[in-house]
Structures are given as structure tokens and as C-alpha cells.
Amino acid sequence: MVAIKTKVYHVAYAPAISKAYLFHWGCNLKCQGCLCNKEINCMALEENLDVVLRDPKLPKPKSPEQFLLLDELATILKKVPIKEVLFEGQEASIDPSYSDITKALKDEFGCYITLNTNGVKLPDLTNTDEIVMSLKAVTPDVYRAYTEHSNRNVLGNFCKVYQQGKKLRAESVFIPGMIDLDETEKIAAFVAMIDPNIPYRIDAYFESGAENPWRRATPDEMIEAVTVAKKHLVNVTCTQQTESKLEKKDLMYEVIRLY
Incomplete structure (x- = not known):
């Protein structure tokens, strides 16, 4: 039997909701504000709750050196109940084994599978x-x-993807001075042309990348971003860390490391 190589380098898990998070290495974009400039593992792990406040001028995390074989990944996931699996990391869609992984997860667990993607491929x-x-x-x-x-x-x-009848959500990052109110409204208008009921989430930018000039988005700016997007869409939400320091009690549910 041929061993199937994956680009999965990290697996996180939320026991309360039986959800696994697969982190894949490699990307086909060069986003200036990529959070991987600060952290490449799950930000909800207890050791990473300070990510937002870390100095962006600190050295970038080292690239992962080990990747899981599909059989190894399955063995890890069989140790816990699995209802959902989220594919994320850098860009899961370009993992050559994506189809093999999703089929194996469906066959083994019958779980709900979500792909976070930049949509290039x-x-x-x-x-x-x-x-x-x-x-x-x-x-x-x-x-x-x-x-x-x-x-x-x-x-x-x-x-x-919408025409295929797949469940679809849109996301963007609000970056003051880069991807601001005007661009956020344009994104919302584009999504609304396809279907105004598609959910849209706006994430607040935090400093990531030593050379980037942009500051963190403020709570007032995020409220305004949601407001302009709601001119076009029914379901708009945003995310932002407002606490100066997160603790485990601040999370909706605990996330642990499986690999």
C-alpha cells in the first residue's frame, strides 16, 4: 500500500464540540499581513493566547519540518470523537492529498468538513x-x-462554488489604510450580487509582519465596517480581540494540541 503524504503539520482539537483543526503548510499568495508572520499553530491554544499582542518585529516562526502521512493523521483522529473537521493553516486547497484526506475522513467518521481557502485554486x-x-x-x-x-x-x-450548491461563507480582514471601509463595502456588494444571504465575516487586523505600517483596527472601526457591509448583506459579523490579554476562560471552548 502506497503511503499518502499530506502537508498537515499541526492538528488542534476542541473537545467540547468534537472538532478537529488541520493545519496545512504552503500557500499560493504572499499576503503582507498573514498571521503566519507571527504564529503558524492554532491561535486558540493556551500557549498562543498572546499572539495578537506579540511584537510584529520578532523573528518569524520556523517552517515545520515534519508532515503527517494520511494513515498517521487517521490514527491521531481516531483517539478522539470527531464530528467536524476544519481545513486551514496556510492554504489547504493546494495540498495534493486534499481529496484523499477528505474522502478518508468521510469514510471513517462521517464528519462535517469545512475548507478555509483563499479561493485561488x-x-x-x-x-x-x-x-x-x-x-x-x-x-x-x-x-x-x-x-x-x-x-x-x-x-x-x-x-x-455557489453555483455548485455548496454551503458558502465569505471573509475578509479589515486593515486601516489598506483594506478599509470603501473596500469592505465593495466586497459586500460583490457577495450580494451573487446572493445577499451569504454570510460575511470581517476580521480585525492585528499587527503582523515586521515591515507593515498598518495599525490594529479599533472597535469603532469594526462596528462601522459591519454597518457598511449590512447595506448589501443580511448576515454580517466581525471578530476582534478587545481584551488586553486573553485567558482560557475568555474562550468559547478549550482547544488542545493533538499533534
Whole structure:
């Protein structure tokens, strides 16, 4: 039997909801504000609750040196109850074994599978239940300035996933001075052209990347971002860490490391 190599380097798990988080290495964009400039493992782990406040000028985390074989991943997940699996990390969609992993998880656990993706490339979504696509920006020049790539495939793939009848959500990061209110509203308007009922989440930027000039988004700015997006969409939410220091009690549920 041929061993199937994956790009999974880290597995986190939330016992309260029986949900596993698979972190994949490798990306096809060069986002300036990528959180991997600060941390490459799950931010909800107890040792990483300080990520938002870490100095962005600290050295980047080292690249992972070990990746799981599919059989090894399955062995790890069999140790706990599994209802849901979220594919994330850098960019799970470009893992050559994506289809093998999702099929194996469906066959073994019958679990609900969600893919977090930048949408540049769509993998085989046969065994994927939900797609959360990060749109970054819809204005071509803004997208290219932030990622060094074109967003043509991304916008086309967002439409394609919707047409396939897959459950679909949109995300973006609000970055003062880069991806701001004007661009956030344009993203919302684009999503609304497809379906105004598609959920849209706006994440607050925190300093990540030693050379980036942008500051953290404020609570008032996030409220305003949600307000402009709601001109177009029914379901808009945002995320932001407002506590100066997170503790385990601040989390909705505990997350532990499986690998």
C-alpha cells in the first residue's frame, strides 16, 4: 500500500464540540499581513493566547519540518470523537492529498468538513460540506498590492462554488489604510450580487509582519465596517480581540494540541 503524504503539520482539537483543526503548510499568495508572520499553530491554544499582542518585529516562526502521512493523521483522529473537521493553516486547497484526506475522513467518521481557502485554486470538493472563502479585496489593484497576485480566479471560483450548491461563507480582514471601509463595502456588494444571504465575516487586523505600517483596527472601526457591509448583506459579523490579554476562560471552548 502506497503511503499518502499530506502537508498537515499541526492538528488542534476542541473537545467540547468534537472538532478537529488541520493545519496545512504552503500557500499560493504572499499576503503582507498573514498571521503566519507571527504564529503558524492554532491561535486558540493556551500557549498562543498572546499572539495578537506579540511584537510584529520578532523573528518569524520556523517552517515545520515534519508532515503527517494520511494513515498517521487517521490514527491521531481516531483517539478522539470527531464530528467536524476544519481545513486551514496556510492554504489547504493546494495540498495534493486534499481529496484523499477528505474522502478518508468521510469514510471513517462521517464528519462535517469545512475548507478555509483563499479561493485561488479549487480542489476536489466532492467530500467538502462548506467553503469559507477569504476574498481579501475585490478591487484588482488593491488585491495585487496586498497579495502580489490577481484576484480573477478568486472571484470566479466564489461564483463557481455557489453555483455548485455548496454551503458558502465569505471573509475578509479589515486593515486601516489598506483594506478599509470603501473596500469592505465593495466586497459586500460583490457577495450580494451573487446572493445577499451569504454570510460575511470581517476580521480585525492585528499587527503582523515586521515591515507593515498598518495599525490594529479599533472597535469603532469594526462596528462601522459591519454597518457598511449590512447595506448589501443580511448576515454580517466581525471578530476582534478587545481584551488586553486573553485567558482560557475568555474562550468559547478549550482547544488542545493533538499533534
